[in-house]
Amino acid sequence: MDIVFIKQLQVDTVIGVYDWEKTIKQRLVLDISLATDQRAAAEQDDIRLTLDYAVISERVIQFITAQPIELIETVAERVAQLLLTEFATNRVEITVSKPGAVAQAATVGVQITRYAKGERA
Ligand SMILES: Nc1nc2c(c(=O)[nH]1)N=C([C@H](O)[C@@H](O)CO)CN2
Secondary structure, X not given: OEEEEEEEEEEEEOEOOOHHHHHOOEEEEEEEEEEEOOXXXXXXXXXXXXXXXXXXXXXXXXXXXXXXXXXXXXXXHHHHHHHHHHOOOOEEEEEEEOOOOOOOOOOOEEEEXXXXXXXXX
């Protein structure tokens, strides 16, 4: 399957478990991969036949920043379900990194793969 990807999408938002985190914005960095068949878009050279990474990037930023969230696991799961629901893809991979969370680490995060209903468990 072909892939449209978005790497290192930066989102500044209210994210975190602890009280002090609920009054500030912190940076999340997302890597997103969406399965799609690109052949028709390539044959016809038509953006309407593929997944528009610019549109998807804006939607993800708007969605994440709309409300505070505690866990990056929640961000990953909600973004995955959003993409499966709103865009023509049946498989998404999402990595959510929180580079400021652990001073001794370059970054920390979670990674998930989700399928549309009926595609795979
Ligand atoms: N698996 C996770 N572990 C932790 C998370 C998280 O979202 N998922 N969050 C925190 C705190 O918010 C932390 O980032 C504060 O520095 C701790 N562990």
